[in-house]
Amino acid sequence: MSSPFRLLAAILMLAPQIFVSEAARAEEAETVIVTGDRVHLIETKPNDTAMGLDKPLIETPRAVTVVSDATIDRYGVTGVDTLTAITPSAYTASFYGVEGA
Structure with missing residues (x-):
């Protein structure tokens, strides 16, 4: 048999399986709507x-x-510089986005 064949x-053998798995995933997906914050993690008062x-x-x-106080204690955060070092996607203009600077 040749390689292209x-x-x-x-x-051709895998194509039906792909469609079946996509249909199964579509049936499994459901919408989750959050209507409250029982532990009050999200600030609701205006904050400027x-x-x-x-x-x-x-x-x-x-x-x-x-960033919770437990995380701050765990990583020994002492200021904004160390806080931005542990915060995902943080950017500080003072260091021009250089990680660990």
Whole structure:
């Protein structure tokens, strides 16, 4: 058998399985709607300090990373510089985005 023929045969044999698995995934997916915050992790009062907007954090159109006091203690955070070092996707203009600077 030639190589192109084997490839074509493999594609034709796998194609139905791909469609079946996509259909199965579509059936498994369900929508989850969160309507409350029982442990009060999301700030609901207007806050114009960190993001520069006079809106509650939940209405702020930006990504926000919450760092708990346990995380601060665990990693020995002593200031903004060490906080940005452990925060995902953090950027500081003072170090021009250089990680660990």
